[in-house]
Amino acid sequence: MALLQNAVKASGLARLWRGAAASLTRATGQDLAPFSVGYKTTTGIVGVEVDPQAPETLRKMLKQILREVKVIPENAQYRVSVEVMANERLEVVSKDIPPEQMEEEIGAGQLEELILQAKDELSLIPKMAEWKPWVVPEGHKIKMVVDDAPIPPPEPEGEEKK
Structure with missing residues (x-):
């Protein structure tokens, strides 16, 4: 068989x-x-087909993300967050465990969903490199508003507002 x-x-x-x-x-x-x-045999999600090679597909995409995110400065929070996420997931999908256990350990959906997320991340990286949200323009000032008013306590349940 x-x-x-x-x-x-x-x-x-x-x-x-x-x-x-x-x-x-x-x-x-x-x-x-x-x-x-x-x-x-199914993901149970309309439009999301089962990938019989999902662990390998995701592993390749995560490695690609880690290569491509290097265009972002090392200290940019976006790059830090992407690298942490990709490395954590790569560690799990590199283990010799069943795909169901990988999904459980990652805790972010089915492998096919993670593949879709990885595709989205790969399309976002060049846009983030172009937009440079980590760059603060020269002379830019941030207005800070401090509200020291105390936070009102929650209203007891069952009482109507007056």
């Missing part, structure tokens, strides 16, 4: 196989999950 799984993966027929397996499961009542190509 492993030979069949590898042939299906290599030929690009994974989606067809999953559909056929689901139909056979419904028709026969036998669970074909052990013979499925990927770790899941």
Whole structure:
């Protein structure tokens, strides 16, 4: 059966196989999950397809993010935040653990969702490099307003406002 799984993966027929397996499961009542190509058949999110190679896809994208974010100054908070996020996720997807456990450890959704986030980050990096939000124009002054008024206590529950 492993030979069949590898042939299906290599030929690009994974989606067809999953559909056929689901139909056979419904028709026969036998669970074909052990013979499925990927770790899941659907993300449950409209428009977001299952990526049977999600850990590898995400790993490559996170490495690309870490390369591309270097155009941002090292001390810019955007770069610091992006590098922390990418390194934390890269550490998890580089482990030899099931994809479901990766999703749980990262705690930010399914791997396919993280791939979409990574694509968005990759499109944002060049824009941030162009916009330079970390640069404060010469002579720019920030007006600070201090309000020392005490914060009113919360109103007790069940009482109406007067």
